[in-house]
Amino acid sequence: MKLIFSFLAAFILFFQSSLETLRESYTKANSSNANTEAFINAAEKTSGSDAVIQGYKAAAQIMEAKTAKTNRKALVKSGATSLESIIKNNPNNAELRVIRMSVQENIPKIVAYRGSLKDDKAFLLNNYNKQNASLKNYIKRFAAQSKTMTDAERATLK
Numbered sequence: 001m002k003l004i005f006s007f008l009a010a011f012i013l014f015f016q017s018s019l020e021t022l023r024e025s026y027t028k029a030n031s032s033n034a035n036t037e038a039f040i041n042a043a044e045k046t047s048g049s050d051a052v053i054q055g056y057k058a059a060a061q062i063m064e065a066k067t068a069k070t071n072r073k074a075l076v077k078s079g080a081t082s083l084e085s086i087i088k089n090n091p092n093n094a095e096l097r098v099i100r101m102s103v104q105e106n107i108p109k110i111v112a113y114r115g116s117l118k119d120d121k122a123f124l125l126n127n128y129n130k131q132n133a134s135l136k137n138y139i140k141r142f143a144a145q146s147k148t149m150t151d152a153e154r155a156t157l158k
Helices: 002-031 033-045 051-067 072-089 094-106 117-130 133-145 151-156
Strands: none
Touching: 002 033, 002 051, 002 094, 002 133, 033 051, 051 072, 051 094, 072 094, 094 117, 094 133, 117 133, 117 151, 133 151
16 A cells, blocks of 8 residues: 555656646746747656646647747647647646746737637636645746736736
8 A cells, every 4th residue: 555655646746846847947938049948848858648738738839939940830830729629628727728828928919829818817817716826826927927917917816
């Protein structure tokens, strides 16, 4: 019994550390091309079928268009399609909504991938209190730099 518990605990800690690494890398990804590359590499190295990990991988694919010389449109389209599919299958996942909202805020307007900003913002504000402490902190940090959130909306995230 102790052996099973040990394996389970090790698996959870490994998965959690991978997710934390992705989160941290993602928050820095837009600040420079080097950070973008670091996030893309971190996403590629992370394995798992969890919806959130797959969401970060889709975001990495979209961000790869920022540094790619060719196939930029295809990268964005493929990543956006993947992200939308993941969110459609997990509509109540707040972290996926943060990922999509941040992608849509930072993608050039000409790309026309901005249709869910209002919905995602409303979802995050309405479901903030239902999240665990770690995710609440992540949402607050995102909201602090968000171009879509107002000061009044940021103040409601306690």
